[in-house]
Structures are given as structure tokens and as C-alpha cells.
Amino acid sequence: MDDLSHAFGDIPVITDRTTVRRRSRDYFWYSPILKDELEGRFGDIVLVPRDEADVVAVLRTCHARGVPVTVRGAGTGNYGQAVPLRGGVILEMKGLDRIEWMRPGRVRTGPGITIGALEAACREGVGGQLRMFPSTMRLATIGGYIAGGSSGIGSVSWGLLRDPGNLVAARVVTMEAEPQVIELRGRDVQQVNHAYGTNGVITALELPLAPAVDWVDLLVAVPGFMDAVHLGRTLAEQPGIQKRLVSLVASPAPKDYFEALAAGIDRHDHALLVMIAREDIETVEGLVGAVAGARISYRSDRDQRTGVDPIFEYAWNHTTLRALKYDRSVTYLQVLFAGPDRWKGVEESFSVFGDEVPMHLEYINFGDQIGCFGLQLVRYTTEARLREIMDWFDTRGFPVFDPHAYTLEGGGMKQVDPVQLAFKHRADPKGLLNPGKMIGWDDPDYDGVRVPVSYMYAAASG
Numbered sequence: 159m160d161d162l163s164h165a166f167g168d169i170p171v172i173t174d175r176t177t178v179r180r181r182s183r184d185y186f187w188y189s190p191i192l193k194d195e196l197e198g199r200f201g202d203i204v205l206v207p208r209d210e211a212d213v214v215a216v217l218r219t220c221h222a223r224g225v226p227v228t229v230r231g232a233g234t235g236n237y238g239q240a241v242p243l244r245g246g247v248i249l250e251m252k253g254l255d256r257i258e259w260m261r262p263g264r265v266r267t268g269p270g271i272t273i274g275a276l277e278a279a280c281r282e283g284v285g286g287q288l289r290m291f292p293s294t295m296r297l298a299t300i301g302g303y304i305a306g307g308s309s310g311i312g313s314v315s316w317g318l319l320r321d322p323g324n325l326v327a328a329r330v331v332t333m334e335a336e337p338q339v340i341e342l343r344g345r346d347v348q349q350v351n352h353a354y355g356t357n358g359v360i361t362a363l364e365l366p367l368a369p370a371v372d373w374v375d376l377l378v379a380v381p382g383f384m385d386a387v388h389l390g391r392t393l394a395e396q397p398g399i400q401k402r403l404v405s406l407v408a409s410p411a412p413k414d415y416f417e418a419l420a421a422g423i424d425r426h427d428h429a430l431l432v433m434i435a436r437e438d439i440e441t442v443e444g445l446v447g448a449v450a451g452a453r454i455s456y457r458s459d460r461d462q463r464t465g466v467d468p469i470f471e472y473a474w475n476h477t478t479l480r481a482l483k484y485d486r487s488v489t490y491l492q493v494l495f496a497g498p499d500r501w502k503g504v505e506e507s508f509s510v511f512g513d514e515v516p517m518h519l520e521y522i523n524f525g526d527q528i529g530c531f532g533l534q535l536v537r538y539t540t541e542a543r544l545r546e547i548m549d550w551f552d553t554r555g556f557p558v559f560d561p562h563a564y565t566l567e568g569g570g571m572k573q574v575d576p577v578q579l580a581f582k583h584r585a586d587p588k589g590l591l592n593p594g595k596m597i598g599w600d601d602p603d604y605d606g607v608r609v610p611v612s613y614m615y616a617a618a619s620g
């Protein structure tokens with residue numbers, strides 16, 4: 159690879175084998191299936207562009223030589239999104255971390271800034287906060303989140319990253335003989351939103367900001383499972399309560415995996431993990447007090463406990479991470495609970511699977527209703543059993559976004575996104591960007607639909 163490492167002028171390059179191998183990985187090992195499929199896939203060199211001009215230069219050279227390029231933020235994706243399947247260059251974007259400007263309600267930034275740093279700067283600069291962020295915000299880059307994430311803390315109020323208004327604009331560099339720099343705005347941003355860097359390299363993002371709120375973390379312990387589900391629903395639904403996070407983690411996971419945070423709860427307690435505006439605590443206390451046995455067991459503005467992290471670092475995919483620390487056989491699901499039967503589906507699956515699939519729900523604002531993503535833990539035995547469990551949900555109208563697939567289609571809506579595919583034809587005609595992640599590109603006849611898109615929309619708005 160000597161030849162390649164000298165092809166990029168003074169752009170910083172990493173060739174050390176161990177480092178290159180490390181930068182070829184993400185959190186795909188969450189899935190025993192992805193672990194088997196992706197272990198041992200490495201890039202050849204890492205390039206660390208300092209600015210957009212470096213990105214253009216890298217893409218021009220790689221296009222000319224037919225070298226694949228896999229873009230990387232912080233490598234916290236958990237579906238192998240950033241794993242280079244066909245070698246080549248890993249393009250690490252952390253150097254493009256400059257905030258271009260901000261004003262109340264809006265920020266424009268380079269993609270390489272960590273989300274935590276961006277949020278802190280917006281709070282300080284214009285009294286704003288991000289609408290949503292992943293639980294990895296202390297490490298993850300904003301570019302990696304837009305290209306590889308979907309939702310997170312804030313989704314209980316603001317919905318999904320794909321919902322109109324949650325991403326304003328993206329500047330993208332194409333991979334052509336002479337790379338173009340294109341500004342995508344309005345609906346056009348969906349061409350690269352959650353496209354895994356398969357059809358362009360994002361070099362700037364414009365995002366909406368909400369007014370900053372003083373949040374308090376709460377753990378609410380609830381003995382009854384459906385009591386906890388409905389209390390979570392109430393907190394999520396009430397427009398008069400400002401919330402950033404409502405998650406439910408069923409017993410015994412909180413006591414078994416949450417260490418200091420769960421010090422005050424019993425093993426049979428279910429936990430609601432909540433971020434609430436300080437002014438709304440009194441209202442929440444009243445609602446909690448009305449539920450049999452429920453109590454606020456932890457409050458960040460009151461309880462000084464050593465070893466407790468921000469509550470969002472127990473939620474979303476951090477729940478799985480914490481479980482994995484104790485039990486390497488645990489994996490997880492991603493199930494959409496939307497539509498009129500969503501709460502019945504939660505109740506039924508809880509009773510059917512019991513401790514084989516410990517319940518974990520993230521409450522989401524789907525626009526016309528509050529529903530949930532189930533990120534249930536799974537006590538993994540075999541792939542066949544895992545597929546059987548996923549089929550149980552799919553066939554009952556609760557679609558699974560398979561977290562054990564590394565392609566866009568396999569993990570998402572089970573069908574090709576024609577808008578993103580069309581943009582790839584324009585922006586990456588040789589198919590060199592993160593190759594192998596978009597089935598629609600490699601296999602134009604792909605028709606692996608398990609859940610029709612029309613159904614998904616019907617379910618989400620039913």
C-alpha cells in the first residue's frame with residue numbers, strides 16, 4: 159500500500175497496521191451475526207482531511223485509481239456502517255470540526271465536531287440546544303449521526319432525523335473525475351440523510367436548534383409493568399410537560415446492569431429513565447404519585463451518587479452496551495410499536511417472551527401519536543431463534559428494523575430507497591463510496607421486501 163500512501167500529497171495519512179485495523183471497526187460486535195460477517199474486514203490506509211479541499215483531492219485521486227473510500231466519524235455506529243468491506247481508504251472526518259455560524263434556532267457546522275461539543279457551543283453561543291442526539295453524543299460526530307443514525311434523545315418531542323425540519327441542509331462532495339460540491343436543502347437533504355456515506359461525503363450541515371432547557375434526570379421505579387408503560391406514555395404525551403427522554407427498561411435489567419443509578423430500586427422494579435425540564439418536576443411528581451408503588455428513586459439535582467452517568471447514557475443503545483458488560487451473550491432488537499395496537503403489542507410480547515427478551519422501550523413522537531421503538535435485549539442462543547423472535551413481531555404488524563444487517567436495505571425498510579440510489583448514480587458513478595452497503599446498487603433486481611413501505615407509513619399513522 160506504499161504506493162497509495164504517497165498519492166495524497168501532504169494530507170495527513172495513517173499507515174500503521176494496528177491503527178488502520180482499529181479505525182476499520184465500529185460497534186458491529188453488538189450483533190453476533192454481524193460479528194461473524196464483519197470481523198477481519200479492514201481498510202488499507204486512513205486519511206485525515208483538514209478541510210473540504212482535502213476531501214475533494216482525496217476523492218479525485220481515489221476516483222482516478224478506482225480505490226474505495228469509506229467515510230468515518232467516530233466509529234460508534236452499531237451496524238458496521240463504517241466498516242470498509244472492500245479495503246481502500248478510510249476517510250476520517252474529525253478534522254472538519256469548525257462551526258461556521260450560529261443564530262437562535264439554527265447552526266451550521268463541519269461534520270467532524272463531536273455532538274457534545276456542538277451542543278455545548280450552541281448553549282453558550284445562542285442559548286440553543288440540538289433537537290436530538292444519540293446517547294453516544296460525547297464521542298460521536300454530527301456527520302456520522304446524520305449519515306448513520308436515525309433518532310435518539312429528543313425524539314420523544316421531535317420525532318426522527320428523517321422527519322421534515324430536523325435537518326435543514328447538507329453540503330456534499332461527490333466522487334467523480336472532478337468532484338462537485340453540492341448544497342442540498344429542503345427535501346433534497348433526504349438524498350444523503352442516513353445513506354451511510356454511500357453517495358457523497360458530507361462537509362457541512364445546517365441544523366435546527368430548540369431553545370435550551372435546564373434538564374433534570376430522573377429514574378422512576380414502578381413495580382407494575384403496564385403501569386410503567388402507561389406512566390411513560392403519559393409523560394411522553396402530555397404537551398404541558400417538557401421532556402427530552404422517556405425510556406422504559408423492564409426488570410431485572412436496571413438492577414442487574416445499571417449499578418449506582420439503580421441503587422435505590424428493587425430487582426422487580428421497572429425503570430423509567432426521564433429527562434424533564436426543571437420547572438415541570440412538580441407536575442411529574444404528581445403523576446408518579448398517582449401510580450401504585452411508583453416513586454422517583456433518583457433525581458440528578460438532588461442525589462449526589464458516585465459513578466452515575468448522565469441518564470441518557472443508560473438509554474437507547476447504551477442499555478445494550480451496559481448489559482453486554484455483564485453478559486456477552488446479550489444482543490438486541492429494533493421493533494416499531496406504532497398504530498392502534500401498539501400498547502397491546504408491547505403487553506403481549508412482554509408476556510410471551512418474558513426474560514428471554516427483556517423489554518426496553520424508547521418513546522417517540524410519530525407526529526400524530528406517541529409510540530415506541532422497542533430496543534429489547536435478547537438473551538441470544540442461535541440465529542434461528544433470533545429470526546423466529548423477529549418474525550413474531552413482523553407478522554403481528556410490528557416491523558423489525560433488523561440491527562443484525564449491515565446494508566441500508568437490510569436494516570431499514572427492507573427495500574431500496576430510489577431517491578438515495580438515484581443520487582448515487584449521479585454522485586458516485588463508479589460505486590466506490592462505502593461499497594457493499596447499498597444492495598440496490600450492487601443488485602438492481604433486488605426485491606427483498608419483507609415489509610412494504612406503504613405499510614410502514616400506515617402503521618406509523620394508524
Ligand SMILES: Cc1cc2nc3c(=O)[nH]c(=O)nc-3n(C[C@H](O)[C@H](O)[C@H](O)COP(=O)(O)OP(=O)(O)OC[C@H]3O[C@@H](n4cnc5c(N)ncnc54)[C@H](O)[C@@H]3O)c2cc1C
Nearest residue numbers: 231232233234235239292299302303306307308355360475
Ligand atoms: C452505545 C451506543 C449508543 C447509540 N445510541 C444511538 C442513538 O441514540 N441514536 C442513534 O441514531 N444512533 C445511536 N447509536 C449509533 C451511533 O452512535 C450514532 O448513529 C452516531 O451518531 C454515529 O456517529 P459516528 O461519528 O460514530 O459515525 P460513524 O460510526 O463513524 O459513521 C456512521 C456512518 O456515517 C458515515 N459517515 C460518517 N461521517 C460521514 C460524513 N461526513 N459524510 C458521509 N458519511 C459519513 C459512515 O461511513 C458510516 O456509514 C449508538 C451506538 C452505540 C454504540
